[in-house]
Amino acid sequence: MKLIIDTDPGIDDAMAIAYAAAAPEIDLIGLTTVFGNTLIDQSSRNARFLLDKLNLTVPVSQGASWAWGRDSHRASVHVHGPEGFGDVTDIPDLGKNHHMPAAEYLVEMARRHKGQLTVCAVGPLTNIADAIALDPAFSSNLARLVIMGGAVFCRGNVTQHAEANIHNDPIAAQAVFDRPPETVLVGLDVTMQTLYQGSDFDALAKQSPDFGGFLRDISDFYLRFYQDIADQDGCGLHDSTAVIACSHEDMFETVETGMRVVQDGPSVGQTVPDPNRPAIKVCQDLDAVGVVNLFTERLGSLP
Numbered sequence: 001m002k003l004i005i006d007t008d009p010g011i012d013d014a015m016a017i018a019y020a021a022a023a024p025e026i027d028l029i030g031l032t033t034v035f036g037n038t039l040i041d042q043s044s045r046n047a048r049f050l051l052d053k054l055n056l057t058v059p060v061s062q063g064a065s066w067a068w069g070r071d072s073h074r075a076s077v078h079v080h081g082p083e084g085f086g087d088v089t090d091i092p093d094l095g096k097n098h099h100m101p102a103a104e105y106l107v108e109m110a111r112r113h114k115g116q117l118t119v120c121a122v123g124p125l126t127n128i129a130d131a132i133a134l135d136p137a138f139s140s141n142l143a144r145l146v147i148m149g150g151a152v153f154c155r156g157n158v159t160q161h162a163e164a165n166i167h168n169d170p171i172a173a174q175a176v177f178d179r180p181p182e183t184v185l186v187g188l189d190v191t192m193q194t195l196y197q198g199s200d201f202d203a204l205a206k207q208s209p210d211f212g213g214f215l216r217d218i219s220d221f222y223l224r225f226y227q228d229i230a231d232q233d234g235c236g237l238h239d240s241t242a243v244i245a246c247s248h249e250d251m252f253e254t255v256e257t258g259m260r261v262v263q264d265g266p267s268v269g270q271t272v273p274d275p276n277r278p279a280i281k282v283c284q285d286l287d288a289v290g291v292v293n294l295f296t297e298r299l300g301s302l303p
Contacts, residue, residue: 001247002027002116004109006063006102007239008036008123009046011080011222015299016122016239017047018211021054022298025247029117030109032061032102035073036123036168038084040065042075043123046084048095053211054302060095063102064126067169076164079225086221088214103130110141117141118246122148122239124165129172132179139181148242149173150187150259150271152282161262162269163188170261170269177259183280184254186242187271193288194241197234198223200296207300215299240295245283248294253285 003026007013020028031051033043044062051058066073075084083089098105106127110117119142121128128145131138139145149165156162166173176183201216201223219235226232245252258277262270273282 001025001118002029002113003246004030004032004106004117004119005243006032006034006119006121006123006127007047008034008038008043009050010037010043010084010123010239011086011218012235012237012239013037013122014050014085014218015215015237016243017050018054018215018302019240019243019295019298021056022302023247028056028058030059030061030098030105032063032106032127034063034102034123034127035066036165037076037080039073039075042084044097045093046091049091052094053214059098059105061098061100061102061105064124064130067124067126068129068171068175079222081221086218088218102127103134106131107135107138110138114141115143118144118146120146120148120243120246122165122242124168124172125149125176126169126172129175132176139179142181144246145181145183146242146246147183147185148191148239150185151189152185152187152271152273153189153284154192156270157188159266159269161267163271166261166271167269170263174261174263177261177277177280180278180280184245184249185259185280185282186245186252187283188236190252190283190286191236191238191241193286194237194291195234196237196292204296204299208302211302212299237292237295241286241291244291244294251287251290252283254281254283256281
């Protein structure tokens, strides 16, 4: 399966990109970057660093710096650390970005691989909305769009109503849901069931001393956030769960509905089922043990 990950690395993004690199059923052909967990230049630098660490030669195409209707962005330093990788702050700036901006690159790759390309969006949906606006055929050219975002049937994580990726650009999210490709929404409804604890990262580091050890090191900061803010002993495998949904749809239970995104007020960013909008698949349950075990198995195969 040909896959592009639209990403804002980010600790959980690093896990997801590593999963895609290790999964034999996935052909990772590129990364597009977006603001979100980090500022856009950090996102691209971190993406290039991860690919180098994984010994992958695929392009990184830089995308949106901030949300539709805004002119700045504040990174989630309290969740992902000052450089996006927790307490690991010395991130070398390796290589260069692809010459095409993310939206153009997505449009070109969807056209080139018509009906074969899956895009997994694990950050704000700004690049995806930009691609849909750029080319009316983009949605039909994609095989599928899988989104890590939303809290449709559960509480949010940045407010009681909203999940971070949708909250970071609610206008773009609505634009995507109004003209969606074949879409699967993998929200907090299921990703919070995929709990990964410090002992799991320690075990992963023994299986994969290099990359698994790196994930253990950067996850310490992430786990402390979950413990301090949510009183939770472990983190959800948010972005990795979305990547797994790209190739293992049978592990997820979905319901079809349209989606409305609240645009203002205290509920801004909330994802609300709306039968009057184009239908997408929304994950409402999953084989959590199977997803966690698959994640561990795949990443344990890395050096």
